[in-house]
Amino acid sequence: MNTIPVEVGLILAGILFMLGLISVLMRRNIIFMLISVEIMLNAAGLAFITAGAKWAQADGQVMFIFILTMAAAEVSVGLALILQIYHQLKTLDSDAVNKMKG
């Protein structure tokens, strides 16, 4: 019943990671870039789950839980930063914040 080739799972993770990478490279809207980073983190978690299922160990799922924690912390801090940028610059253009002022 449950005979899935490991390569297919890893290739699926690779495809999803590539889509997120394309999106984070081509977008200029900061919120879309944050969404793309979520897609990439999710793809990394899928690779961990696939590898964990191959050897029937729980380590892959534990790593996914850590990735989940990291993604939640990252998105909350990122959204707070986006709010600050929007209040100060009135735009979501990532090119508008390329000059740091100490």
Added chain:
Amino acid sequence: MITFYIAAAVAVLATIMVITRYNMIHALLYLVVSFLAIAIVFYVLGAPFVAALEVIVYAGAIVVLIIFVIMMLNLKQESVEQEKEWLTKNILIGPAVLSVILLGELVYMISVSGSGTVDQPTLDAKAVGMSLYGPYVIGVELSGILLMAGIVGAYHLGRQRKKVVHRFLESSQEK
């Protein structure tokens, strides 16, 4: 097994829709579909606990958080027009070609090294919990520290600065 392939196809298609939408809310709704499809993939791979976590935390919490922020920003139709202006075909070609080359290399390397099939029994929440609080308990503590730093950081960054009303201080606070 056929479930796996259908869910994988749905996940890839929904992700393609996410990265080509101009409207942010539409992209987020496709992102929910993508997460649900990946949750089905997790379930088929024998990880039901993680599938539930995917639905609850990713599709439930993170997407809703992003939707709240989009509502707070109060974006209008002009933002969709602006996104349409930013996201052109020319900008897409460069990253897409380079990433597809990298993906081709990855697929080649994975498929050359054949590594068998997944035909293991499902690992339930008990096995995950035993592992999480056994050998990985230091990771749980570090995750707690990370979440604490996330809470403090989000509060510090998201706080509205108080307006200084004193007229002597106002000029120095401006820039």
